[in-house]
Amino acid sequence: MTDQPAQRLRLVFRKEAEVKYISHLDLMRAWERALRRAAVPLAYSQGFNPRPRLFFAAALPVGFTGRAEMLDVLLEQRMGLHDFTARLRAQLPVGLWLENVNEVPMALPPLPGQVLAAEYEVMVETEGTADEIKTRLAGLLAMGSLPRYRQRPGQERAYDLRPLIQELWFVGWRANLAAIGMRLQADPQGTGRPDEVMAALGLADAVRGTERLQLFFHP
Amino acid sequence: MTWAASLDRLLPKVSKPARYAGQEWNQVRKDWSKAAVRVALAYPDVYEVGMSNLGMAILYDLLNQQPDWLAERVYAPWLDMEQAMRQNKIPLFSLESRRPLREFDVIGFSLQYELNYSNVLNMLDLAGIPLLARDRTESWPLIIAGGTCAYNAEPLADFFDLFVVGEGEEVLPELMHLCQESWGREKKEAFLVRAASIAGIYVPSLYQVEYHPDGAVSTIAPLKAGVPAQVRKRIVSQLPPPPVQPVVPFVNVVHDRAMVEIMRGCTHGCRFCQAGMIYRPVRERPLAEVLYAVDQLLANTGHEEISLVSLSSSDYTCIGPLVRELSERYAEQRVSISLPSLRTDAFSVELAQIIQRTRKTGLTFAPEAGSERLRRVINKGITADDLLRTAEAAYASGWLRIKLYFMMGLPTETVEDVLAIAELVQAVRGIGRHWCGKRAEVSVSVNTFVPKPHTPFQWLPLGDGSEIAARQAVLRREMPGRGIRLSWSDRATTWLEAVLSRGDRRLGRVVWYAWRSGARFDAWAEAFQPRLWEQAFAEAGLDPVFYSGRQRPFSEVLPWSSIDVGVSPTFLWEEYERSLRGEPSLNCADGCMDCGIRQAFSLAPCPPPTAGQREAEGNR
Numbered sequence: 001m002t003d004q005p006a007q008r009l010r011l012v013f014r015k016e017a018e019v020k021y022i023s024h025l026d027l028m029r030a031w032e033r034a035l036r037r038a039a040v041p042l043a044y045s046q047g048f049n050p051r052p053r054l055f056f057a058a059a060l061p062v063g064f065t066g067r068a069e070m071l072d073v074l075l076e077q078r079m080g081l082h083d084f085t086a087r088l089r090a091q092l093p094v095g096l097w098l099e100n101v102n103e104v105p106m107a108l109p110p111l112p113g114q115v116l117a118a119e120y121e122v123m124v125e126t127e128g129t130a131d132e133i134k135t136r137l138a139g140l141l142a143m144g145s146l147p148r149y150r151q152r153p154g155q156e157r158a159y160d161l162r163p164l165i166q167e168l169w170f171v172g173w174r175a176n177l178a179a180i181g182m183r184l185q186a187d188p189q190g191t192g193r194p195d196e197v198m199a200a201l202g203l204a205d206a207v208r209g210t211e212r213l214q215l216f217f218h219p
Numbered sequence: 220m221t222w223a224a225s226l227d228r229l230l231p232k233v234s235k236p237a238r239y240a241g242q243e244w245n246q247v248r249k250d251w252s253k254a255a256v257r258v259a260l261a262y263p264d265v266y267e268v269g270m271s272n273l274g275m276a277i278l279y280d281l282l283n284q285q286p287d288w289l290a291e292r293v294y295a296p297w298l299d300m301e302q303a304m305r306q307n308k309i310p311l312f313s314l315e316s317r318r319p320l321r322e323f324d325v326i327g328f329s330l331q332y333e334l335n336y337s338n339v340l341n342m343l344d345l346a347g348i349p350l351l352a353r354d355r356t357e358s359w360p361l362i363i364a365g366g367t368c369a370y371n372a373e374p375l376a377d378f379f380d381l382f383v384v385g386e387g388e389e390v391l392p393e394l395m396h397l398c399q400e401s402w403g404r405e406k407k408e409a410f411l412v413r414a415a416s417i418a419g420i421y422v423p424s425l426y427q428v429e430y431h432p433d434g435a436v437s438t439i440a441p442l443k444a445g446v447p448a449q450v451r452k453r454i455v456s457q458l459p460p461p462p463v464q465p466v467v468p469f470v471n472v473v474h475d476r477a478m479v480e481i482m483r484g485c486t487h488g489c490r491f492c493q494a495g496m497i498y499r500p501v502r503e504r505p506l507a508e509v510l511y512a513v514d515q516l517l518a519n520t521g522h523e524e525i526s527l528v529s530l531s532s533s534d535y536t537c538i539g540p541l542v543r544e545l546s547e548r549y550a551e552q553r554v555s556i557s558l559p560s561l562r563t564d565a566f567s568v569e570l571a572q573i574i575q576r577t578r579k580t581g582l583t584f585a586p587e588a589g590s591e592r593l594r595r596v597i598n599k600g601i602t603a604d605d606l607l608r609t610a611e612a613a614y615a616s617g618w619l620r621i622k623l624y625f626m627m628g629l630p631t632e633t634v635e636d637v638l639a640i641a642e643l644v645q646a647v648r649g650i651g652r653h654w655c656g657k658r659a660e661v662s663v664s665v666n667t668f669v670p671k672p673h674t675p676f677q678w679l680p681l682g683d684g685s686e687i688a689a690r691q692a693v694l695r696r697e698m699p700g701r702g703i704r705l706s707w708s709d710r711a712t713t714w715l716e717a718v719l720s721r722g723d724r725r726l727g728r729v730v731w732y733a734w735r736s737g738a739r740f741d742a743w744a745e746a747f748q749p750r751l752w753e754q755a756f757a758e759a760g761l762d763p764v765f766y767s768g769r770q771r772p773f774s775e776v777l778p779w780s781s782i783d784v785g786v787s788p789t790f791l792w793e794e795y796e797r798s799l800r801g802e803p804s805l806n807c808a809d810g811c812m813d814c815g816i817r818q819a820f821s822l823a824p825c826p827p828p829t830a831g832q833r834e835a836e837g838n839r
Contacts, residue, residue, distance in 0.1 A: 021236040026469040033521030063231035
């Protein structure tokens with residue numbers, strides 16, 4: 001057992017519909033347990049309650065699916081990427097799909113602090129035409145500010161949603177649902193939430209699914 | 220819109236939707252069309268509680284191992300989910316295949332706690348299944364139950380077709396074979412008579428209960444030839460191999476860890492303890508089998524904790540070697556080991572020390588009563604000295620918190636006995652202060668004693684509520700200050716548990732009325748409404764005090780006397796008399812008190828040889 005981790009692996013994975021209702025904490029536990037079943041040489045934290053050293057880029061809200069979620073895993077001994085991927089894939093529950101694994105330098109800053117923005121696609125059930133949807137999106141983008149309230153346990157905090165919306169567009173039709181794309185800020189200064197954007201659009205009740213397509217990082 | 224589509228729309232809006240989504244690692248999905256008997260295993264509490272029950276995991280594994288049978292799981296939907304389901308007309312469904320419960324052949328409930336009864340009715344209702352057994356023909360699922368409460372399930376007799384009494388590992392397969400052969404292919408009545416001929420199956424509708432004018436049961440008589448007058452519980456002579464591929468929950472459940480049962484039954488013979496009486500005789504799992512199971516469990520689940528389950532872990536013959544071996548074998552994988560029930564002695568502290576090298580959170584012991592005298596009454600054979608020495612060993616080796624379990628309202632208890640709890644706790648705190656200074660903590664849990672069926676105290680009343688409240692106040696006054704944390708059981712909860720656990724089948728109406736007026740999740744403080752139950756009693760014209768607050772004579776036909784646990788009522792009564800004289804009884808390991816279990820199951824010797832002894836025999 002060495003104290004210094006020997007390898008840092010970056011995992012890109014999908015969180016699909018089967019597991020979209022599990023919380024971020026549940027998801028962390030699910031990965032820990034899958035990694036333990038895969039019997040890979042995990043590096044653990046020091047202290048009274050040693051935990052495997054996993055670092056997720058950004059928590060995905062309950063109910064969302066994710067197409068390119070990201071997670072760093074620290075290993076105590078080096079492993080081949082192919083071996084690691086094969087062993088882990090065999091231990092993942094339905095709905096968690098490991099896309100790829102890459103080694104990244106140990107010295108890189110931690111993943112969570114590197115996220116700048118996230119791109120989402122929201123499915124909406126609507127009678128409206130493409131033009132009507134586009135007009136609605138343009139109307140929102142034209143606003144100078146979008147004051148909203150965020151419920152926190154025991155308090156309500158006012159904030160401005162508008163500057164958190166970097167881009168907002170109509171993607172097209174997916175069967176009978178309209179897909180709306182958006183790129184929202186996600187850094188320590190503020191995190192835009194797609195359900196808040198949909199509420200500001202007056203479409204909260206029409207949402208039928210939300211997927212996070214990708215995360216954007218510091219260059 | 221189909222109900223499945225509306226389910227998908229409402230799940231994001233309820234609390235903890237993952238409770239209802241299934242898809243966990245190791246869940247078993249079988250081909251529905253190829254299964255000859257489809258069983259829904261139902262637990263009448265939330266997912267997090269039900270998923271922590273080892274019995275459910277054992278039966279899930281056992282049924283799904285059989286190619287012809289299929290078992291899926293269902294738990295009680297929490298209040299918000301129930302409301303959403305009713306609004307959207309979503310029937311109660313199984314987690315694995317999301318099928319409505321009424322499409323199953325058999326629905327088997329696990330009954331572990333009386334305060335889940337209203338949830339049983341609610342789950343049947345949410346499934347669209349008629350509540351009363353007599354309103355269901357053979358075209359409905361067969362509704363059955365097992366578990367601790369099945370040892371007196373009379374209050375639920377109207378709702379269930381049959382109960383499995385005792386250990387399910389052999390009797391359930393026998394019942395499933397019968398179902399495969401004839402459930403739904405003959406009249407329900409005929410099926411039930413055949414089921415009643417299986418040892419360990421109790422069919423309540425095949426018994427006529429008569430009452431004396433004062434309300435006590437006068438007779439419980441079988442209605443048909445071939446139906447036994449008494450149903451004897453079933454036991455397995457050796458513990459079957461434990462499940463090693465259990466479902467791994469996503470949600471953080473109450474006992475979120477791998478479990479292996481190392482021993483069933485207990486030799487101590489504490490007179491208040493229902494588990495100690497009904498799970499006789501003691502049976503151990505061989506050390507090698509435990510080690511193998513732990514290995515498999517950890518590899519198959521990825522759990523970071525393994526729990527060695529039994530009623531008294533320190534009594535397992537090979538507990539020392541087992542714990543030492545496990546802690547060495549899995550140290551590198553940071554697997555922690557938990558022993559849920561430790562005897563109050565220095566050996567237990569030693570064990571705890573082996574398994575908790577890093578994190579010394581707390582140690583729990585159960586002296587149960589404050590005074591030496593009262594501990595003799597309940598046959599809890601430990602002395603104040605034992606406890607203090609154990610506390611010393613624990614604080615001295617680095618534990619900061621000791622949790623102590625006591626009971627209040629025990630037979631013959633006086634205020635002196637209650638004051639003795641305070642003295643003991645103060646003494647323990649003193650020891651803690653000596654070793655750990657002001658960081659030392661004692662947490663004290665004082666539960667009100669509920670006399671349970673099939674124990675030496677089954678004839679006794681529940682302690683008077685105001686008297687207990689007064690004694691709790693005394694305790695609060697006597698245990699002031701830093702370093703002591705005190706908690707006790709809720710008065711109304713205790714009352715309802717006492718009434719339902721000791722009730723007869725007339726209580727079926729009470730359960731029904733309470734459910735109808737909105738009783739749900741009575742075990743949960745945020746949902747429990749005792750008033751609904753009080754009104755239900757009034758509506759049914761029954762006096763709860765008749766069930767909870769009355770000393771019953773030995774001659775009384777107890778509502779649960781149609782169930783034979785193998786321990787004879789004469790033995791129980793003698794134990795009761797010995798308790799009044801303050802006479803101890805022997806631990807089964809030290810000598811036989813002739814409780815009846817040996818004759819009932821033709822055991823020679825009794826208790827059956829321990830795993831270690833068997834292995835030694837084999838080597839000779």
